[in-house]
Amino acid sequence: MPDQTNPFGEKNSAxxxxxxKEVGAKMVDAAREKVRSGFEKQQRRAAxxxxxxxxxxxxxxxxxxxxxxxxxxxxxxxxxxxxAKLAGQVRDRGLEDLVAKAEGLxxxxxxLFVGGALLAGVALGRFLKASSNRRRMAGDINxxxxxxxxxxxxxxxxDAGEAQTNVSFDYAAATTIPSGTRxxx
Numbered sequence: 001m002p003d004q005t006n007p008f009g010e011k012n013s014a015x016x017x018x019x020x021k022e023v024g025a026k027m028v029d030a031a032r033e034k035v036r037s038g039f040e041k042q043q044r045r046a047a048x049x050x051x052x053x054x055x056x057x058x059x060x061x062x063x064x065x066x067x068x069x070x071x072x073x074x075x076x077x078x079x080x081x082x083x084a085k086l087a088g089q090v091r092d093r094g095l096e097d098l099v100a101k102a103e104g105l106x107x108x109x110x111x112l113f114v115g116g117a118l119l120a121g122v123a124l125g126r127f128l129k130a131s132s133n134r135r136r137m138a139g140d141i142n143x144x145x146x147x148x149x150x151x152x153x154x155x156x157x158x159d160a161g162e163a164q165t166n167v168s169f170d171y172a173a174a175t176t177i178p179s180g181t182r183x184x185x
Contacts, residue, residue: 039095047091049127054083 057080064073090098106113 036095043090043095047087049123050083050087050090053123054080054087057083 057076061073061077061080064070064076089101093101102113105116
């Protein structure tokens with residue numbers, strides 16, 4: 001005889017539980033894939049930004065060398081090489097590998113990790129500011145290129161000989177003396 005408190009029977013509730021687990025697992029997988037895809041897009045963007053910094057450092061090193069600042073140029077060139085190496089690592093490694101590397105660096109050299117995090121924060125701030133400026137400029141361009149509604153037709157102006165009949169003059173406002181001023185006797 002079926003249980004009166006469970007009209008669907010034990011088999012149906014077990015099946016329902018399995019279906020809930022399957023749907024939950026699919027949702028988690030979908031969310032994980034979305035995060036991974038977003039990370040990969042940001043990863044490529046970050047690698048491109050770091051490559052740009054490496055190129056700028058190389059240019060600076062070349063200018064320093066041309067201006068006979070060889071010692072400084074050497075250090076700037078070394079920084080450019082390290083930035084290029086980092087860009088390659090960011091581009092080629094997966095999320096888990098990068099997180100593991102960051103954790104290892106934080107344990108071995110916490111001062112370097114904090115300094116790198118500070119520099120990354122500054123770079124991210126500059127990137128976000130530049131992105132918002134680009135979006136704002138794009139919005140300004142859209143406003144400038146969007147067709148404007150036609151102006152309402154102008155009211156006809158009276159001919160030179162016609163008198164204007166809708167002119168009004170507020171005599172009380174024109175003759176009122178503001179408070180705090182003295183009238184002339």
